[in-house]
Amino acid sequence: AQSVAQPEDQVNVAEGNPLTVKCTYSVSGNPYLFWYVQYPNRGLQFLLKYITGDNLVKGSYGFEAEFNKSQTSFHLKKPSALVSDSALYFCAVRGWLSGDDKIIFGKGTRLHILP
């Protein structure tokens, strides 16, 4: 069965610095990978996804993520953090083989951008 891990419960970054939120996955076959953001007491907002093609995916609010097949990772990045980026970030994976075709969410990483 597929799995996804977000190894950091919390990440602190100074405003203006680059940020990275880590995600690793395990799935049979090729993965579909997603990043979502959640603000307090709100639903999840879709940021970006990887299906196939270019390993660097660009998404909303200046975020991007790099798919690395050899390291089974899909880290979320932004060149210059804003205080408004402070939120809870979820990585999700879905496989295309039977048994691995349900979407699985990571436990989330709380991002704090320090002014």
Add this chain to the structure above:
Amino acid sequence: DGGITQSPKYLFRKEGQNVTLSCEQNLNHDAMYWYRQDPGQGLRLIYYSQIVNDFQKGDIAEGYSVSREKKESFPLTVTSAQKNPTAFYLCASSMGEDLADTQYFGPGTRLTVL
């Protein structure tokens, strides 16, 4: 959150009561989902439906029930059999059954058992 509404935003329930959470979407999506979110546990799938009048259990369906009588509506009932119902409940929808389809989420309902 656009296109998917959940009501109420906050809900309080006494032990032993059933409560129903509403989820409506105007995105013309075929698939709808219910998730439960607990602190530090991410999202867990309760039920999902890929077509009207059909639905499947997710990973934690015990103590919950759903219906899908209309394409735009997917209400969730939390029954008295659910032992620990206090949580944040999220409804989502996606265009169809394609594995690459993005799920779009509603704003959530926070249920508290008194």
